[in-house]
Amino acid sequence: MDNKLKNKIKDTVRYLAVDILESVENEGAYSNLLLNKVILSEKLSPKDAGLLTEIVYGVIQRKMTLDYGLSSYIKDPKKQLSWLNNLLRVSAYQMVYLTKIPDHAVLFDAVEIAKVKGHAGIASYVNGVLRNVQRNGLRDWKTISNAKKRISVGASMPKWLVAYFIERIGIEETEKMAFSLLEGPFVSLRLQSNEISREEAIGLLKAEGYDAVASPVSHVGIRIHGGKIVDSPLFKDGMLTIQDESSQLVAPVGELEKDFLVLDSCAAPGGKTTHMASYLSASENGKVIALDMYEHKISLINQNAERLHVSDRIETHVLDAKEAVHAFAPESFDVIYVDAPCSGLGLMRRKPEIKYVKNAQDFLDLHQEQLLILDSVSSLLKKGGRLVYSTCTLTKEENQMTVQTFIGNHAEFAIVPIHSDYLDKKSFTPEGFVQIYPHDYGTDGFFISCMVKR
Known part of the structure; x- marks a missing residue:
């Protein structure tokens, strides 16, 4: 592969995602800080930044689920190179959970990344694993009979931690909590200023195009879904700040x-x-x-x-x-x-x-x-x-x-x-x-x- 093509592959969102996941897994990097750093340094468009964020968080959130799902096609993932495991997770996540992305785009990038990071033999192996995922899907964790293991694999939470919470709050609440963590977070805001009411702030945010609702937890809290709140005049003027409702x-x-x-x-x-x-x-x-x-x-x-x-x-x-x-x-x-x-x-x-x-x-x-x-x-x-x-x-x-x-x-x-x-x-x-x-x-x-x- 010539250097021009190599550099082009290294600039792709999927290549960047694999590198970020490597740093998080092996170097203890914080995903949110590293994501922000890469988005800025690579000057990613809002669309690419959104996709990168979705892939990185999605793979981390569902890492154990993905590993279990891929286990039908991988003999011993522990013997595989770390980057290869992350490449397969990144690819499988997109194929299974991001349905708007065509499989052929995922497969093409995965094979090219494997060539850059490894060699033609690894690229062929990656292609074979992902073709199996395309034909047969991932191994189904819902068929696991042991409740602790099913929650652990399905919600991607270590089994010891599942057991810890079951002992404390019971299996039903543990299951609800564990799976709720897979849901995307919204942005929580706090009204700082006494100059306007929460209702007025929500009205102004809606006028600016934000999907804003009152918090059910805090009397000064507001939730928004989507949108970049730092661009809002209310945020810039110090009327609002980002802070979780709890x-x-x-x-x-x-x-x-x-x-x-x-x-x-x-x-x-x-x-x-x-x-x-x-x-x-x-x-x-x-x-x-x-x-x-x-x-x-x-x-x-x-x-x-x-x-x-x-x-x-x-x-x-x-x-x-x-x-x-x-x-x-x-x-x-x-x-x-x-x-x-x-x-x-x-x-x-x-x-x-x-x-x-x-x-x-x-x-x-x-x-x-x-x-x-x-x-x-x-x-x-x-x-x-x-x-x-x-x-x-x-x-x-x-x-x-x-x-x-x-x-x-x-x-x-x-x-x-x-x-x-x-x-x-x-x-x-x-x-x-x-x-x-x-x-x-x-x-x-x-x-x-x-x-x-x-």
């Missing part, structure tokens, strides 16, 4: 008043920080102290604060939350938020690679990290002040167990049950915590608890 529930739990001094101990990228700031008044000395360990993440908070016109109420510091106890005076904050580092299992719809890389030991390790942060900030809270602890995960070790252990070690703190007119009763635990699963409302999974210092 995380929009965190700031109100603090019951903030205009003159409060607030600590947001794990603040980046600033969605919750700017929401907190919207309740405060700079003229009344209300302020959020926002912490993060990394300078580049602090820059994101500052950028968000500037765009949303709340930079006069936000003060940022590059600081590990575990060191906060040494940086601020005891009992100096009215409310403290800890949106703790966690396994992120609530984000599996938007970051599907998470489900393949986490293990049960991670939950316990993070539990210890979370306790260290809570211990550090607890002495900084005024008596009568609220400590709001939240995560974007679904594990008892990082949620209920962390709060209960902290309470057990700090008799001066008591749990305050959370109330919401928007959430279904299933979203509240017996202790008064909020636990949202991805299939409950189509949002990220999220946990929120509130404690008061006596």
Whole structure:
């Protein structure tokens, strides 16, 4: 193959998809960040960017399903080169799940990519496997008799994780949750400005051509399907920001008043920080102290604060939350938020690679990290002040167990049950915590608890 043709193949969406999947699988790259980087560096058209995004997320979301489906035509995928497995997944995904793409286009690119990355023999093998898929389809996971394995393969979720959730929420809810993660996410917005109502904002978005509806979860939330919201004047003017609806529930739990001094101990990228700031008044000395360990993440908070016109109420510091106890005076904050580092299992719809890389030991390790942060900030809270602890995960070790252990070690703190007119009763635990699963409302999974210092 001449160099001109090789370079042409390397510029195709399918070739780029294989390379991205290789980096995610073998180098631990984050799919969303790498996708954005490639789309910009390759200067892809909106159409190609959309297809690349669909293929990459689709293959990651359904990796185990695709591998099972291809197993009828592949003797030992573990002995195959990694790029070859990803090429077959990319091709099979398009042939089975993207019905508008003609098979001949998929087959042609797959064979040419195999020639560039391998040789003529591998190209012939790829052609043979995909011709079988074209004739007979993928092996049907629905015929698996064992329920755990069927959910695991069908929803592409590791079997140990399926078993973990079955033990916690039962097989029926686990199945609903696991398959809900295969549904495409919508874009969630939060109304930042008090100058217009949510209904007015939705009306303006519809006039701009967006398919916008009110959130069923947050009173300041809006959902849109399709469209590039960053192009909207409402977004550019700082009236709206992108933030998942479940995380929009965190700031109100603090019951903030205009003159409060607030600590947001794990603040980046600033969605919750700017929401907190919207309740405060700079003229009344209300302020959020926002912490993060990394300078580049602090820059994101500052950028968000500037765009949303709340930079006069936000003060940022590059600081590990575990060191906060040494940086601020005891009992100096009215409310403290800890949106703790966690396994992120609530984000599996938007970051599907998470489900393949986490293990049960991670939950316990993070539990210890979370306790260290809570211990550090607890002495900084005024008596009568609220400590709001939240995560974007679904594990008892990082949620209920962390709060209960902290309470057990700090008799001066008591749990305050959370109330919401928007959430279904299933979203509240017996202790008064909020636990949202991805299939409950189509949002990220999220946990929120509130404690008061006596």
